[in-house]
Amino acid sequence: MxxxxxxxxxxxxxxxxxxxxxxxxxxxxxDNGASAQKPLAVLDAMDRYYREMHSNVHRGAHTLGDRATNAFEGARKTVQAFLNAASTREIIWTRGTTEAINLVANGLAPRLRAGDEILVSHMEHHANIVPWQMLAERTGAVLKVIAVTPEGELDMDSFHSQLGERTRVLAVTHVSNVLGTVNPVVELVRAAKAAGAITVIDGAQAVPHYQPDVQALDCDFYAFSAHKLFGPTGIGVLYGRESVLEAMPPYQGGGEMIERVSFEKTTWNTLPYKFEAGTPAIAEAVGLAAAIDYINGLxxxxxxxxxxxxxxxxxxxxxxxxxxxxxxxxxxxxxxxxxxxxxxxxxxxxxxxxxxxxxxxxxxxxxxxxxxxxxxxxxxxxxxxxxxxxxxxxxxxxxxxxxxxxxx
Ligand SMILES: Cc1ncc(COP(=O)(O)O)c(C=O)c1O
The missing domain is CATH 3.90.1150.10 (Aspartate Aminotransferase, domain 1)
Structure with a gap:
């Protein structure tokens, strides 16, 4: 409205x-940092979806299936525009920020060797610590931590002194859920890229306040949850740079993420479906798009x-x-x-x-x-x-x- x-x-x-x-x-x-409330536009869009469109997506079997698919893929386009991603192939639906970061950590495993370094900050949410600890455990990589100042800002000397030729991943939050600090992500990404690291930004607390531009940020990954952005629970987004996503193995196996399955060999679907095993959260995608449309109207x-x-x-x-x-x-x-x-x-x-x-x-x-x-x-x-x-x-x-x- x-x-x-x-x-x-x-x-x-x-x-x-x-x-x-x-x-x-x-x-x-x-308590908006934990989860934000939903406008009528979101409630109505989800209600309408179930009343008028619901069926499974990408099956092409009948009219309702086409309606559901159009609504679902339309929602992906809305997210692409919201993040200014170059392509819908770079927009992957997840259950939320947590699953998005786990997906990335899992997918980067083949790139990491013992002694490689993963750099996080002292102000991260557990969702941006534990998946990296698990990855470090699995690969022999080492978790390094950027210090925080007493005021709650990132200590940039600590960042620059720990970023080095062994740094493979920088994973930092755009905005701290505890401190409210807005981190200088452009500067962090630029330095990390120059050092050859993959950059992962946890945008869970940023998107309710700012509209990120992933091309301007130039990060490899950006994750957020719909429920903090005035949308429904149960869905989130992983933006991933296409070239990096292409090189990553799938996260979960099942329907949708395959091109062809035989007992001898299975091949993967194209992006973004390679990372979307199983029936997705269709109504929730529609709800998230309605939330973005609502915010865009303000x-x-x-x-x-x-x-x-x-x-x-x-x-x-x-x-x-x-x-x-x-x-x-x-x-x-x-x-x-x-x-x-x-x-x-x-x-x-x-x-x-x-x-x-x-x-x-x-x-x-x-x-x-x-x-x-x-x-x-x-x-x-x-x-x-x-x-x-x-x-x-x-x-x-x-x-x-x-x-x-x-x-x-
Ligand atoms: C900064 C930050 N990252 C990640 C998360 C995890 O989000 P979710 O539980 O929606 O996956 C939160 C949730 O509070 C958060 O504040």
Missing amino acids: AHNPLDIAAIRRDFPILSQQVNGKPLVYL DRNALEAAEHALLLRANALVDSVPGMDIIGTAKHKVPVLSFKIAGLHPSDIGTLLDQQGIAIRTGHHCAMPLMDFYGVPGTARASFAFYNTLDEVEQLFAALQKIQRLFA
């Missing part, structure tokens, strides 16, 4: 869940400015809560606020806020090495989306002040 891009009240009406009551209070949803620059205003307001209110400390104060941040309050356990903060209808996330955020770096078992994290309001920021801080007064 077209409306003034800064009419947040109208935008909020597009998201039915935002008008729910939770625990007798109007919902204040500040002015992203205006939304970015509105999100930044949320972050500024939150930062300005930190001093109003005695003992509150922010973890992650990078210069370039998305509106994510990880914090601790002296005398309060993060999970108690989460429970007490929930009683007031305010949803945040608490815990280690699947980033245990980063928690160890900051010497905390976990943090409380409020993560904002463009549909959040300055009033909701005020409500969060009013609730935190009360919790601090009563319980710290």
